[in-house]
Structures are given as structure tokens and as C-alpha cells.
Amino acid sequence: MFAQPTKRALSAGALALAGALAFGVAGCSGSSDSGGSDEQIKVGLVTKTDSNPFFVKLREAAQAQADASGAELISLAGAFDGDNEGQVAAIENLVSQGVQGILITPNSSSGILNAIKSARDAGVIVIALDTATEPEDAVDATFATDNLAAGVSQGEWVKATLGDTAPQIVMLDGTPGGTVDTFRHDGFLQGFGVEEGAAEIVGQENTNGDQTKAQTAMENLLQRAPGVNALYTINEPAAAGAYEAIKGAGLTDQVVIGSVDGSCTGVENVKNGVIGATVMQFPAKMAEQGVDAVVKYVQDGTKPSGFTDTGSQLITDTPVDGLDSKDTSWGAENCWG
Known part of the structure; x- marks a missing residue:
């Protein structure tokens, strides 16, 4: 009650x-x-x-x-x-x-x-x-x-893109206790194939999905975990903020960035290499x-009545075998439709 x-x-x-x-x-x-x-x-x-x-x-x-x-x-x-x-x-x-x-x-x-x-x-x-x-x-x-499924897609793509490199994962979450935040977080771990609290997770911060907070959080995390190579982000503003911190540290070639949203701005950021892949919502x-x-x-x-899944779609210009994805040209035509 x-x-x-x-x-x-x-x-x-x-x-x-x-x-x-x-x-x-x-x-x-x-x-x-x-x-x-x-x-x-x-x-x-x-x-x-x-x-x-x-x-x-x-x-x-x-x-x-x-x-x-x-x-x-x-x-x-x-x-x-x-x-x-x-x-x-x-x-x-x-x-x-x-x-x-x-x-x-x-x-x-x-x-x-x-x-x-x-x-x-x-x-x-x-x-x-x-x-x-x-x-x-x-x-x-x-x-x-289906935010769990969206998180799974992000995790699978980041894992596949990282390949055989030993993962050092940082997670930029949203708001503690939020249902969407929890589903995406858990989905990413499931898609990546690691458990909560695993040694591969070298850092985690809450950002409220805010770009400025995410940049500050990532700057702080990079001080503690400079070897990070896999990044989960709750949404595209968080991904954009994290990228600025990563770019400032000269590590853009080291970190694979995934996200969820599918905004037109986010798709453009995928096209420009700011985000590696995003999962589009509608x-x-x-x-x-x-x-x-x-x-x-x-x-x-x-x-x-009941739950109607309005769908999600992985958007990237660097597809991986076994994962259904669309490129940024398709993403630009369908962003947040």
C-alpha cells in the first residue's frame, strides 16, 4: 500500500x-x-x-x-x-x-x-x-x-564491437529507481553478458539523463578508470556529454559508446561518430x-488494455553480424516517428 x-x-x-x-x-x-x-x-x-x-x-x-x-x-x-x-x-x-x-x-x-x-x-x-x-x-x-529489449540491443552491439578485447565497462545511468532506467541498465548487462557487480564494470554514475551532468560524471570516472573501453548510456544527451569528456581526454578511439533514444540529433551524432550506435524509440x-x-x-x-510495444530499432553505420540494424540514412528519415 x-x-x-x-x-x-x-x-x-x-x-x-x-x-x-x-x-x-x-x-x-x-x-x-x-x-x-x-x-x-x-x-x-x-x-x-x-x-x-x-x-x-x-x-x-x-x-x-x-x-x-x-x-x-x-x-x-x-x-x-x-x-x-x-x-x-x-x-x-x-x-x-x-x-x-x-x-x-x-x-x-x-x-x-x-x-x-x-x-x-x-x-x-x-x-x-x-x-x-x-x-x-x-x-x-x-x-x-520495451526498454529491457532496447538495453539488450545496446549491450549486444557494444560487446560485439569490442570483440575479443577485455572489457572495462562504465555505466552512465539515469535516475535511481526509475523503471525505464532499471530496464535499460539490466538489459545492457544482459546483452553484454555480464552480471551486476561484475569486475568488468569499472565505474558507474547517475546522470538524470542530463548532458552536462554526464560530462562531469565521465570526467570524474576517467580519473578513476582511464582504461574504460565500453560505455553504456541511459540516453543520447548522456552519451553526448560523455563523448565531450572522452574527447577531452584524447580517448575517442578507445571507447565504444552505445545509447538509446533515436532522436534526430542522436542519429546525427551516430553519423558523425559521437555515438557508435543508438536504439531508436518511437x-x-x-x-x-x-x-x-x-x-x-x-x-x-x-x-x-495490456502492454503495446511501440517498437525499437538499432541504428548504426558499423553493423555487426547477427544483429538487426539500420543505418543513419534510415534513422534520419524515421527519427522519433
Whole structure:
């Protein structure tokens, strides 16, 4: 059982949302036939932050799909990666605004369960995007990347590219306890073929997926582990920051860098040799399918269920035998579609 958020915590979350509310409420003109009513369908979207490019793309795709469906999208976000209280406050805010469905990329897979339950009890359909809840059936449905599989792909490519060289692995993780972070981390180890705590892992730092933090973390790690030759990164900003530190140390030919995201910037970094390979996700697909599911539910009562894998694809210009991959030309045409 999870404790209800305190009044003080909710107030803090609400304050954190003030900035998001200023720009996040976006709609379109016209109305939609919702189960025989002329009332416009309202869809709420709660992302982890409003600045990470992944969530920006997701929000833009959700807005476009809502516009095309004649629905109104109300977008809110946490103040920072890990702002669970802000997301709880956002859910309560959206319910009070009368949304019929909420799409959420949860910061904590378990910390928002009470808020989600309250929303569902009020008749609001709740769909997780990008990150599954724990348990998974705490929401009506999930549209997301299989992040364990994405991590496996990264690990397999880094291992295969390293070849017979004895590995010295550094891991630049995201946010401690995050579900996506855990799945990608565990998947990388599985794909690489090493256990947690193995001697081959010579360094590990949390970066919150931030480029500047990742660069600082990598600079520090290189002081302790100058022989590093295999690098796991939670996302492409972390990979870009790590590369700057590696370049500054004159070790670009020594370290094999893998990542996950598949942004257009990330694909360009693969093309330019900043990242060796990345695993592309499809946030636009998550958002589009989520909006469509809410609209369909309101219009005819069809409720989505279960986990829908929106796919992932290894992108690299240095393919290895036995691993399915696409080159950066394909990646540039499909980035974050």
C-alpha cells in the first residue's frame, strides 16, 4: 500500500506545475461527438518534464493527433526528472478540469498509484506512455518501448564491437529507481553478458539523463578508470556529454559508446561518430496511439488494455553480424516517428 501524498507535498507539486500550466494548456477549435454529446473530448497529458527533447516530441505528436481528432489536449509536466509530487498534482488538476482520459509518462512506477486510482475511480481512463506502472494493470493500458529489449540491443552491439578485447565497462545511468532506467541498465548487462557487480564494470554514475551532468560524471570516472573501453548510456544527451569528456581526454578511439533514444540529433551524432550506435524509440507513435485510444473510448466505449510495444530499432553505420540494424540514412528519415 502506498501512503496518500501530504497536503504540503501536493502544494509543492502544484507550485511546480504553475509554469507548466502557463504554456501547457493547448486546444483546438470545434467540438466532437462524444457518445452522442456535443461536448469536446478532453485529453490530459502528463510528462516527466517539459524540456527533455523526447517528451517535447511526445507532446507535439499528442497535440497534432488531438487536433486531427477534434479533441482538446491539456499538457502538464513535472518540474524535473523524478518530480513524482508534481505528477500527482497534475493528475488531480486534470481530473478537476474534466478530462475523460489521461496519458502519463510516470516518473515513479509506483509512487503515483493512489492518484491514478482516484482518477480511474472518477471515470477517467488512464494510459501510461513510455514507462509502465508497477503493477502494470494500475493503468488501463500502456503504449511504450520495451526498454529491457532496447538495453539488450545496446549491450549486444557494444560487446560485439569490442570483440575479443577485455572489457572495462562504465555505466552512465539515469535516475535511481526509475523503471525505464532499471530496464535499460539490466538489459545492457544482459546483452553484454555480464552480471551486476561484475569486475568488468569499472565505474558507474547517475546522470538524470542530463548532458552536462554526464560530462562531469565521465570526467570524474576517467580519473578513476582511464582504461574504460565500453560505455553504456541511459540516453543520447548522456552519451553526448560523455563523448565531450572522452574527447577531452584524447580517448575517442578507445571507447565504444552505445545509447538509446533515436532522436534526430542522436542519429546525427551516430553519423558523425559521437555515438557508435543508438536504439531508436518511437514516442510519436506512443502519443498518437494514446490519444486515439482515449478518443475511441469516449466515442464508443472501447477500452484499451495490456502492454503495446511501440517498437525499437538499432541504428548504426558499423553493423555487426547477427544483429538487426539500420543505418543513419534510415534513422534520419524515421527519427522519433
